[in-house]
Amino acid sequence: MDWNTxxxxxxxxxxxxxxxxxxxxxxxxxxxxxxxxxxxxxHAPIGxxxxxxxxxxxxxxxxxxxxxxxxxxxxxxxxQLRRRDELLGINRAMAHLGMAIDLARRRGHRMLGLVYDQxxxxxxxxxxxxxxxxxxxxxAEIRVMRIPAMARVTKLPEATxxxxxxxxxxxxxxxxxxxxxxxxxxLWQGDMPAALRxxxxxxxxxxxxxxxxQERGGRRLSASVVQRVLDAA
Amino acid sequence: MSALDTAKVSVSxxxxxxxxxxxxxxxxxxxxxxxxxxxRVTSPHLAQLGVPSAxxxxxxxxxxxxxxxxxxxAAQEGEFMGGGVGEVHGAKLVGLLRRALRDRPDAVLLxxxxxxxxxxEANAGLIxxxxxxxALLDVRAAGIPVVVLIGGANGCxxxxxxxARCADRVVMSDMGRxxxxxxxxxxASHGVDEFDSRDRALVxxxxxxxxxxxxxxxxxxxxxxxxxxxxxxxxxxxxxxxxTLARLELxxxxxxxxxxxxxxHVAGDEAVALWARLGVADASRVAxxxxxxxxxxxxx
Numbered sequence: 349m350d351w352n353t354x355x356x357x358x359x360x361x362x363x364x365x366x367x368x369x370x371x372x373x374x375x376x377x378x379x380x381x382x383x384x385x386x387x388x389x390x391h392a393p394i395g396x397x398x399x400x401x402x403x404x405x406x407x408x409x410x411x412x413x414x415x416x417x418x419x420x421x422x423x424x425x426x427x428q429l430r431r432r433d434e435l436l437g438i439n440r441a442m443a444h445l446g447m448a449i450d451l452a453r454r455r456g457h458r459m460l461g462l463v464y465d466q467x468x469x470x471x472x473x474x475x476x477x478x479x480x481x482x483x484x485x486x487x488a489e490i491r492v493m494r495i496p497a498m499a500r501v502t503k504l505p506e507a508t509x510x511x512x513x514x515x516x517x518x519x520x521x522x523x524x525x526x527x528x529x530x531x532x533x534x535l536w537q538g539d540m541p542a543a544l545r546x547x548x549x550x551x552x553x554x555x556x557x558x559x560x561x562q563e564r565g566g567r568r569l570s571a572s573v574v575q576r577v578l579d580a581a
Numbered sequence: 582m583s584a585l586d587t588a589k590v591s592v593s594x595x596x597x598x599x600x601x602x603x604x605x606x607x608x609x610x611x612x613x614x615x616x617x618x619x620x621r622v623t624s625p626h627l628a629q630l631g632v633p634s635a636x637x638x639x640x641x642x643x644x645x646x647x648x649x650x651x652x653x654x655a656a657q658e659g660e661f662m663g664g665g666v667g668e669v670h671g672a673k674l675v676g677l678l679r680r681a682l683r684d685r686p687d688a689v690l691l692x693x694x695x696x697x698x699x700x701x702e703a704n705a706g707l708i709x710x711x712x713x714x715x716a717l718l719d720v721r722a723a724g725i726p727v728v729v730l731i732g733g734a735n736g737c738x739x740x741x742x743x744x745a746r747c748a749d750r751v752v753m754s755d756m757g758r759x760x761x762x763x764x765x766x767x768x769a770s771h772g773v774d775e776f777d778s779r780d781r782a783l784v785x786x787x788x789x790x791x792x793x794x795x796x797x798x799x800x801x802x803x804x805x806x807x808x809x810x811x812x813x814x815x816x817x818x819x820x821x822x823x824x825t826l827a828r829l830e831l832x833x834x835x836x837x838x839x840x841x842x843x844x845x846h847v848a849g850d851e852a853v854a855l856w857a858r859l860g861v862a863d864a865s866r867v868a869x870x871x872x873x874x875x876x877x878x879x880x881x
Contacts, residue, residue: 396840403833410826429767431776435787435851436839437798439761443746444832450718451824469698469707470761473740477711492703500769502700504630518626518668518705531708555715557708558672567705569625570672570712576622577642577676578683580615 349485351389351421354464357540371401372421378544384409387421394471395428399441406448410455417458417548420479424471446474453480460547463488481533481551484523491521517566528566530557592807594732595756599641599656602692605807606814607645607654614643616673624667626702635661638669642677644686648815653681656692659735665699666740671709678716681725688726688818696763697739710740717747726750726821730810731757736788738763750820752813753790753799755872760788782868786852791867795856797835797881804872
């Protein structure tokens with residue numbers, strides 16, 4: 349879904365969110381309470397600059413508006429694949445963004461991710477996946493890597509991977525699989541404001557994704573392995 | 582002990598297996614492994630791809646003592662799937678970190694060697710790495726230092742490259758590499774002119790230990806020697822640095838100023854240009870200098 353369509357559905361036409369390049373930023377009022385919106389669009393590749401721009405917005409909100417909830421709008425093709433970004437420490441810039449979101453949570457900000465279009469690997473792990481919880485629209489696309497690239501890296505035939513992607517939630521792209529594995533808490537369908545209201549009210553503040561994955565049957569071992577480590581003699 | 586046993590023979594950290602690294606890093610015979618290979622906690626996903634699994638899913642975890650003090654330790658095995666994080670591998674790391682939060686050792690040592698998310702179980706691996714990040718930051722927030730050590734041949738990439746930069750302290754050897762995307766992935770995506778993955782000197786200038794030291798991306802630069810890593814780990818035992826708003830503002834300023842320092846187009850090598858602009862003396866000679874000499878050049 350186009351970000352503006354989503355924002356209008358959620359907050360009305362005068363939502364006040366602005367786009368600058370691939371960055372989305374604004375403060376909206378939802379149920380008469382201020383809510384900071386930070387995100388990306390155009391399937392943005394997340395390089396050092398865009399990671400820092402998002403971190404800036406999170407840090408400003410922590411400093412100027414203690415406790416204000418933040419909604420992270422996610423549309424990314426993943427990390428910027430450039431040598432210059434690697435030289436400049438893209439992993440450090442992304443960790444910085446992730447730590448800013450994590451700090452906000454610890455200081456009592458409600459942190460919600462919403463994949464409204466596309467989410468891939470590096471661009472997702474330090475946004476929605478490190479928020480209190482991450483939700484998604486049903487038509488969103490979530491994956492780690494495209495299948496041809498995956499075939500190259502894993503040296504497995506593309507046909508094998510394509511076949512697996514039809515049946516195996518651990519491997520296959522798709523937002524439903526992320527729900528089954530606990531990585532996505534819920535899908536927003538129908539009434540968008542009602543979905544946001546529900547998320548703000550009910551998203552957990554502790555990390556229960558492994559338990560969700562176990563209960564939903566998409567990630568059967570994670571929670572029990574964690575527990576075995578805790579119980580090991 | 583014979584004189585031979587106690588002689589100071591340098592052992593390459595890069596050439597050790599994960600368990601050899603642990604054995605030589607912590608106090609002798611002090612490592613107690615949780616979920617060891619005998620328990621056969623393996624990946625449930627690899628068999629259907631016709632890929633062999635490992636009885637530890639590529640990571641060893643447990644408790645030990647370091648200079649007599651209790652620590653928790655994990656070591657990723659680069660020889661198994663490049664240290665890639667799958668469901669079980671990631672859950673072992675999360676379990677170790679949650680247990681650290683409960684039992685409060687003096688530090689958690691993470692001997693990272695990983696290409697990041699294991700693509701064969703991509704979705705589970707991606708979620709697992711983010712669970713590791715959150716669990717690590719819980720431990721850090723509790724005042725227990727998390728120390729990441731990087732010196733394996735496979736480097737520390739992808740999600741694990743992000744995890745490393747979430748830790749209290751990063752120790753690297755000049756052999757080590759720390760980054761996000763591997764050079765092969767960048768070359769495949771943007772061509773050999775963007776990143777020639779076979780140009781080893783270029784790869785190390787971009788991601789290697791010396792660069793990470795000069796740019797401040799690692800906190801300690803050591804020789805490729807297990808004793809040097811052990812000494813650095815001991816020195817890090819009291820290095821707790823909880824994440825605060827003030828600290829993140831400093832981090833932001835550092836990263837923003839570095840970004841401004843390097844224009845989009847520079848004449849000559851970009852790494853050398855960046856070092857020179859950081860005020861590093863002899864920037865053009867960094868590649869040929871030894872670790873001691875490079876250690877003295879840092880300006881940040």
